[in-house]
Amino acid sequence: MRLPNQFLIYVSDAASAAAFYGELFDAKPEVLSPRYMTFDLGGGVVLALWSGKSRDLDPATPRNFEVGILVDGGSNEIRAIHDEWVAKGVEVVEEPNEDVFGLTFVISDLDGNRVRVAPADH
Incomplete structure (x- = not known):
């Protein structure tokens, strides 16, 4: 069975989002790039923050x-x-x-x- 192992969140600024989540989780990102950062959640699962395609990201957009x-x-x-x-x-x-x-x-x-x-x- 293939199970999800990456949860990607679109953000407007990956570095700011990584600082926010790092503070919440008391953790440091594992992968650091200008537009993409990940937190290792254990067991091969990662939380990814990506600003690569967020030009149209609007905070007023409903989150589902x-x-x-x-x-x-x-x-x-x-x-x-x-x-x-x-x-x-x-x-x-x-x-x-x-x-x-x-x-x-x-x-x-x-x-x-x-x-x-x-x-x-x-």
Whole structure:
């Protein structure tokens, strides 16, 4: 079976996006080029940031996906991540709330892409 192993996010400025995600993930990009940067997520999976074809990227364009960060620490860890990111000035677009999968919240990156934090499925 072939499984996805790269998740590519279109961004207007790869270096700025890499700094943003690097701060969120407390990680450094593995591949660095002027328009393309990747973060190794383990297991052969990468998160890629690409500004190579983003001339038409408009922050007002609806986003139909989210980057998901699933955490094992339950509600307390989710609230701690929320508070940490708010202190860093990250834009929260959905405050912490209970949903069908538990406590969750959503932030926006510099280009309007969504990042959701939620509990890990067990």
